[in-house]
Amino acid sequence: QSALTQPPSTSGSPGQSVTISCTGTSSDVGGYNYVSWYQQHPGKAPKLMIYEVIQRPSGVPDRFSGSKSGNTASLTVSGLQAEDEADYYCSSYAGSSTFVVFGGGTKLTVL
Amino acid sequence: QVQLQESGPGLVKPPQTLSLTCTVSGGSVTSGPYYWSWIRQPAGKGLEWIGRINTSGSTNYNPSLQSRVTISVDTSKNQFFLKLSSVTAADTALYYCARWGTNTGSFDYWGQGTLVTVSS
Numbered sequence: 001q002s003a004l005t006q007p008p009s010t011s012g013s014p015g016q017s018v019t020i021s022c023t024g025t026s027s028d029v030g031g032y033n034y035v036s037w038y039q040q041h042p043g044k045a046p047k048l049m050i051y052e053v054i055q056r057p058s059g060v061p062d063r064f065s066g067s068k069s070g071n072t073a074s075l076t077v078s079g080l081q082a083e084d085e086a087d088y089y090c091s092s093y094a095g096s097s098t099f100v101v102f103g104g105g106t107k108l109t110v111l
Numbered sequence: 112q113v114q115l116q117e118s119g120p121g122l123v124k125p126p127q128t129l130s131l132t133c134t135v136s137g138g139s140v141t142s143g144p145y146y147w148s149w150i151r152q153p154a155g156k157g158l159e160w161i162g163r164i165n166t167s168g169s170t171n172y173n174p175s176l177q178s179r180v181t182i183s184v185d186t187s188k189n190q191f192f193l194k195l196s197s198v199t200a201a202d203t204a205l206y207y208c209a210r211w212g213t214n215t216g217s218f219d220y221w222g223q224g225t226l227v228t229v230s231s
Contacts, residue, residue, distance in 0.1 A: 002157050034216025038158075045207060045224055046158070051217035089158055093216050099171050100211075102158040 003101035004029065004090055011109040017078040020106045022090030023071060028101050030071035034093035037066060037075045040105075041086045049088075050075060077108070085110040113138040115208050115222035123202075123229050129195040133208030133222060134188075141166050141186050144213040149182060149193045151204040152224075159204075163211060164191055198229045 005023040012018040022029065022037075029035055035053045038046035048057050050066035053073060063078045073092070077084050090103040119131035133147070140147060149161040162172035164182045172180045176195070184191040195202060205226050209218040 032216070036215075036217035038218070045221040046218070047221075048217055048219050051215045051219070055215070057219065091158070091217070097171070098174065099163060100160045102160065104157040 002104035003094070004092060004103035006088075006090060006103035006106045008104070009107045009109065011111055012077075012080045013111045014080050014082065016080050017076060018080065018108060020075045020077075020088055020090075020108070022073045022075070022092075022103050024073075024092055024101070025071055027098075028092040028094040029068065029073050031095075032093045033068070035066065035068055035073040036091050037064075038089045038091070039084075039086045040089065046089060080110050082110050084108060113210060113220045115210065115220055117206060117208050117222045117225040119206075119225060119227070121226055121228060123198055123227060124231050125199050125229055126197045129193070129198050129202060129227055129229070131193040131206055131208075131225065131227070132190055133192070134190050135210075136189070138210075139186075140184055140189050140191055146211040146213065147182075147184065147191045148209050148211050148218065150207045150209055150218070151202075152207070153201075153204040161193065161195075161206075200229050203227065203229045 037050040040046045053068045054066045087105045089105045114136045143166045146163040148163040162182045179196045181194040205224045207224045208222045210220040
């Protein structure tokens with residue numbers, strides 16, 4: 001069982017927006033602004049899409065955005081495109097001992 | 112551009128020790144502020160952080176694996192290593208090495224992953 005809770009799946013049509021939630025506790029998501037999101041296509045390594053809750057690495061489209069409220073972080077993908085179909089994982093820094101925890105992943109299907 | 116590449120045996124017998132190497136190119140394992148980590152993913156399942164080592168050689172491990180994990184670094188070869196002892200079938204997974212940036216609080220570079228199967 002993963003430390004962070006994500007919905008197993010979500011879907012949307014091309015051009016639509018979807019939001020994926022990631023719920024933790026005050027010891028991880030709620031306690032630090034080090035929430036990140038990773039995109040993983042089948043057979044590929046995870047790719048960093050969002051870091052520090054809202055920041056996008058260079059090269060990541062601005063269709064991807066992040067936010068946080070309390071113990072829940074969210075990833076929004078706007079203007080869905082076929083290539084956005086993938087698994088998405090959230091993670092959060094959780095202190096110097098536990099270090100980092102992951103969510104169980106959400107499969108995004110573009111209809 | 113930093114690149115990471117995992118290597119090691121694809122099959123390990125229980126209860127032997129799993130040993131993997133991560134070779135870093137395009138950057139140095141001694142440069143900071145970074146932590147070098149191992150992460151694994153059982154087939155069809157989510158990601159699990161195994162442990163990390165920093166540029167000074169200080170380590171931290173996932174509490175659930177701590178008694179069996181050792182991570183070390185060879186700065187002369189620009190490599191870091193994972194040893195997981197007393198493996199069982201539950202340790203069968205895709206193993207990734209990754210770089211954690213302390214400035215970004217995220218894993219910004221990942222290896223392609225290497226599949227390790229534990230079976231007699």
